[in-house]
Amino acid sequence: MYWNEEIECMSKEQMCELQSKRLVDTVKRVYENVPFYRKKMEEMGVMPEDIRSVEDLHKLPFTTKMDLRDNYPFNTFACPMEDVVRIHASSGTTGKQTVVGYTEQDLEVWAECVARGMTALGVTKKDRVHVSYGYGLFTGGLGAHGGAEYLGATVVPASTGNTSRQVQMLVDFQSTVLCCTPSYALYIADEMQKMGITKDQLNLKFGCFGAEPWTEHMRAEIENKLGLEAHDIYGLSEIMGPGVSMDCTEKTGLHIHADHFIPEIINPETGEVLPEGEEGELVFTCITKQALPLIRYRTKDLSRLTWETCGCGRTLPRMEKVTGRCDDMLIIRGVNVFPSQIESVLLEYGQVEPHYMIYVDRKGLLDTMEVHVEMTEELFSDAVRNIEAHEKKLRQRLESVLGISAAVKLVEPRSIPRSEGKAKRVIDNRKLV
Amino acid sequence: MTIKQVSVFLENRPGRLAEVLGLLKENKVNIYALYVSDTTQFGILRLIVDQPEAAFAALKENSMTATLTDVIGVSMQDECGALYEIIHTIKEEGVSIEYMYAFAGRKGTNPAALVIRPADMREMIDMLQSKGFKLLSLEEI
Ligand SMILES: [Zn+2]
Numbered sequence: 001m002y003w004n005e006e007i008e009c010m011s012k013e014q015m016c017e018l019q020s021k022r023l024v025d026t027v028k029r030v031y032e033n034v035p036f037y038r039k040k041m042e043e044m045g046v047m048p049e050d051i052r053s054v055e056d057l058h059k060l061p062f063t064t065k066m067d068l069r070d071n072y073p074f075n076t077f078a079c080p081m082e083d084v085v086r087i088h089a090s091s092g093t094t095g096k097q098t099v100v101g102y103t104e105q106d107l108e109v110w111a112e113c114v115a116r117g118m119t120a121l122g123v124t125k126k127d128r129v130h131v132s133y134g135y136g137l138f139t140g141g142l143g144a145h146g147g148a149e150y151l152g153a154t155v156v157p158a159s160t161g162n163t164s165r166q167v168q169m170l171v172d173f174q175s176t177v178l179c180c181t182p183s184y185a186l187y188i189a190d191e192m193q194k195m196g197i198t199k200d201q202l203n204l205k206f207g208c209f210g211a212e213p214w215t216e217h218m219r220a221e222i223e224n225k226l227g228l229e230a231h232d233i234y235g236l237s238e239i240m241g242p243g244v245s246m247d248c249t250e251k252t253g254l255h256i257h258a259d260h261f262i263p264e265i266i267n268p269e270t271g272e273v274l275p276e277g278e279e280g281e282l283v284f285t286c287i288t289k290q291a292l293p294l295i296r297y298r299t300k301d302l303s304r305l306t307w308e309t310c311g312c313g314r315t316l317p318r319m320e321k322v323t324g325r326c327d328d329m330l331i332i333r334g335v336n337v338f339p340s341q342i343e344s345v346l347l348e349y350g351q352v353e354p355h356y357m358i359y360v361d362r363k364g365l366l367d368t369m370e371v372h373v374e375m376t377e378e379l380f381s382d383a384v385r386n387i388e389a390h391e392k393k394l395r396q397r398l399e400s401v402l403g404i405s406a407a408v409k410l411v412e413p414r415s416i417p418r419s420e421g422k423a424k425r426v427i428d429n430r431k432l433v
Numbered sequence: 434m435t436i437k438q439v440s441v442f443l444e445n446r447p448g449r450l451a452e453v454l455g456l457l458k459e460n461k462v463n464i465y466a467l468y469v470s471d472t473t474q475f476g477i478l479r480l481i482v483d484q485p486e487a488a489f490a491a492l493k494e495n496s497m498t499a500t501l502t503d504v505i506g507v508s509m510q511d512e513c514g515a516l517y518e519i520i521h522t523i524k525e526e527g528v529s530i531e532y533m534y535a536f537a538g539r540k541g542t543n544p545a546a547l548v549i550r551p552a553d554m555r556e557m558i559d560m561l562q563s564k565g566f567k568l569l570s571l572e573e574i
Contacts, residue, residue: 375442375498382440382502382550383531384470384477391474409474412444414496 003112003119003151007259008314012307015315019262020053022287027051027060030293033078036071037061037295054262057285058273062296065098068238073099079290089137090237091336091403097137100237101291107146109288110240113257114147114233117246120255120312121206121231123177125152130170132180132188133211133334135159139241140211140334144179144233147243153177160184163191174203181334182214182222182230187365189225199227208233210242211334213322219251232321238297239284245319250311253318260288263317264296265305268326279304281326282319300327328426330360332367335404339425342371342406345397350378355416362430370407371398374416434568435503435554437485441478442498445471453478453497460491465574466548468534479534481506481548481574504550505557506569511537511545519547519566526560528553538574546574 002008010018028048030037040061041047050059068076077084085104089097102110123129129148133140141159148155156175158166167188169175178185185207192198204226210233222230234254235242244261245254256263261284265274268281282301286293301322309315330337339358346354355374360367371394379390387410394408417424443449450469457464457480466481482488485501492499509515516535523530529552538545546569551557561568 377498377500380442380498380500382438382477382479382500384472387442387475387477388472410442412442412449413498415444 001119001122001124002314003116007257008116008120008255008316010259010315012315015258016054018259019287020055022259023054023057023262023285024048024051026285026287026289026293027295030078030295034076036067036076057262057264057296060285060295062271062283062298063294064298065238065300068098069096072096074101076294077101077291078293079103084291086142087137088139088142088237088241090139091338091341098238100139103290106240106289106291108150109260110143110243111146111150113240113260114144114243114246115151116257117233117243117255118147118151118153118177118206118208120246120248120314121208121229122249123148123151123153123206127177127205128154128156128173128175129177129179130156130158130166130173130175132158132160132166132178132184133242138334139235139237140179140181143235143241143243144208148177148179163188164195167192167195167197170202170204171197176203176205177208178204178206178226178228179208179233181211182209182218183212183333183362183365183367185209185222185226185230186218189222190365199225202227204228207231208242208246210234212331213324216321234319234322236299236301238292238294239286239299240289244284247321248310248312248314252310253306253320255310255314255316255318256305258317261286263305263319265303266298268298268300268302276305276307279320279323282322300325300329302326330358330369330426330428332360332369333404335402337369337402337404341401342398342425345394345401346373349394349397351376355418356425357416358426360426360428360430367430368407369404370409372409372411372416374413375410376413379410434505434558434570436481436506436548436569436571436574438502438504438548438550439480439482439485439488439492440500440502441480441492443469443476443478445473445475450478453492456491456495456497457482457488460487462488462491466534466536466546468532468548470532481536481571483571485571502550503554504548505554505561506571506574507547507549507561508567508569508573509535509545509547515545516547519561522564522566523557523560526564528557528560530557544569 084101086102135141207230233246235244245256247254264283265280274280282299302324303319357372359370463483468479531550533549
């Protein structure tokens, strides 16, 4: 079953032709409307006329998360603010968030991408879609919501939290599709067990799980516990949000909506484009976005690409399930966390040369984060309550900057190992097997 | 009249106390009293020693977080009810204590003592002296 058969089953030649036309338009538009891109292109000596087809893509400059921060909040937008109808945001590498915007048409494209992906699983307007991604600045909730609604399904905008009530709704409404992070899906299964509810009392058929790394092992576990087909949905707010790609009934990679996003795989060290099938950093160029058409945006996600026709009949290129990151970003309970954010909190707290270590673990089914900070002269006091007050204040500041809670533990000076060169800041004990 | 107490930050992990005590031994510091205040995460070790400055310097040299804190030593008779009398007076006078601990003193020579860290040092000293309690110097402990 296809949502847009013409596009989803288009030959590679036709797809390249469509991409080329859209790329040329986009490059011209960003050159004219976004001073940041004009400057970047001029520095590289590339003019819009130099880009005639997708073959010329490699001539264009990359865009990074840092560029978005430098142009905070709206300076990378390519359309007038009055045409922007929605803002979303995600964590930045330091204090500031990364802000993204959408025009009405951008939202419609987003909804169609999600609708295409859900249709590929077998979801129809007769389905009931329970969305347990967070609603708000995070793209997960509203992204899945918009797609399911566009498809004509019945949407239950449950958002996150109050898991027992969510389980009760799944039973009462007999929803057929569940959208959430894979770890939350397992958490729901756990809650069901506590409540004495079996998977036979639910009516779930499909799951669209994403926003954090997960494994085939977790896929099997979720399928077994919830009695559904578990699918992978990929996306990032800078490009659009969830739905940039999604796997199909074959579960052999995620189909990328290449008519909207041109994927590349590059060597993260050199920036050189790698041949089909090789592993490297995923890079996307948005060729239909009006508000934020990013050029060669470096996702820092590691994957590989194939243009081979899929068993489901789609010719859309597929990316392998993301296997890791080529930076130090952590994904904790679906939220992006950068060690540099933690460092900025400590610096603001008056720590001149902060020594810290981040411990990530999965206790039961939820990710936990504990930040160890070395005790200093300034923080130390003879009174227990003063030290506890520091811990509490640090905890509050971290939570407000990171958007998720983290435990803080003050440890003895010099107890965190020093390393020459790049310091090791993270110990991730989550077993992703 | 106050006494310098050495306070040391300790993580709650096995062997840590032994390391601190070993260091004091190496530096020939004699401990008169020791009190650990702990939470689930960390502890603060409080020490009355014969050479607080030397102990403090040795700890710093070994990258430990320590501080010198002023506390009051109050002399007590080593007999039933002596501690009660001091605490009762403090309560009656409405002066507040952050923490306190007591030790029995050395046989025959020095008296038992109560160590007090008050909320307000001046207020506590004036009150205790006006009520006739004897405050101790480090040499008298
Ligand atoms: Zn497929």
